[in-house]
Amino acid sequence: MTQMDFGTLAYLGLLAVVLVFWMFVQNREKLGRKLQYLAAWGLIFLGVIAAVGLWGDIRQTVMPRQAVFADEGRVELPRAPDGHYYVSLEINGVPTRFVVDTGATGMVLTRKDAERAGLEAGDLVFQGQASTANGVVQTAPVRLGQVALGPFTDRNLRAYVNQGEMKTSLLGMSYLQRFSRLEIADGKLVLER
Incomplete structure (x- = not known):
């Protein structure tokens, strides 16, 4: 990873922490439901990261070769x-x-x-x-x-x-x-x- 990648990753991590904190502060009374939403969004986020990271391998597999x-x-x-x-x-x-x-x-x-x-x-x-x-x-x-x-x-x-x-x-x-x-x-x- 380059220095730029680490900076982007740190920024995204900080943004995620702020959003999670705001969600808990705004909706303390419906905490169980919010944890379910948080888990779903977390899995979506991890899925997107995995797809982006593996895109080169996926593309090489799908693309025709010589x-x-x-x-x-x-x-x-x-x-x-x-x-x-x-x-x-x-x-x-x-x-x-x-x-x-x-x-x-x-x-x-x-x-x-x-x-x-x-x-x-x-x-x-x-x-x-x-x-x-x-x-x-x-x-x-x-x-x-x-x-x-x-x-x-x-x-x-x-x-x-x-x-x-x-x-x-x-x-x-x-x-x-x-x-x-x-x-x-x-x-x-x-x-x-």
């Missing part, structure tokens, strides 16, 4: 609520989440994803540049030993590590062109080899 049809040589990626398509690739055996970006030329890894895939931060030389929507960023060219998407495995792929801040790695056309078909239809991105 589907790999190895016998057909096809991968289907569902459109996410934010309108993008996300795919999980294994980079050197490490699962890595990418946003599919047909406007990007290459594969671009965040520094965190690059480190998780075994690329040493000290070995990165940020000598290249890339133009992004946020301006020019420095990039370090790298070679990925193995990139796997379901049954499709590629070796020794060229990629870049972004020196700037990125939330998610980008999967650009240098990888997507390895597929013979790329189609967007019915809320899915279909890749075939």
Whole structure:
């Protein structure tokens, strides 16, 4: 929890105490009935907190995930609520989440994803540049030993590590062109080899 979360929680707790105190002072003669109401509202409040806290897990369970049809040589990626398509690739055996970006030329890894895939931060030389929507960023060219998407495995792929801040790695056309078909239809991105 961040400092902001603790502050919000403390504020909500104080507000709840004040409301409970006011309820008891105003209605001392009907205390039994008020305790029932208080218990009901307390359970509703806890239910809302649980739903908010678990929303990410619930959403991941309900949302469709990428589907790999190895016998057909096809991968289907569902459109996410934010309108993008996300795919999980294994980079050197490490699962890595990418946003599919047909406007990007290459594969671009965040520094965190690059480190998780075994690329040493000290070995990165940020000598290249890339133009992004946020301006020019420095990039370090790298070679990925193995990139796997379901049954499709590629070796020794060229990629870049972004020196700037990125939330998610980008999967650009240098990888997507390895597929013979790329189609967007019915809320899915279909890749075939």
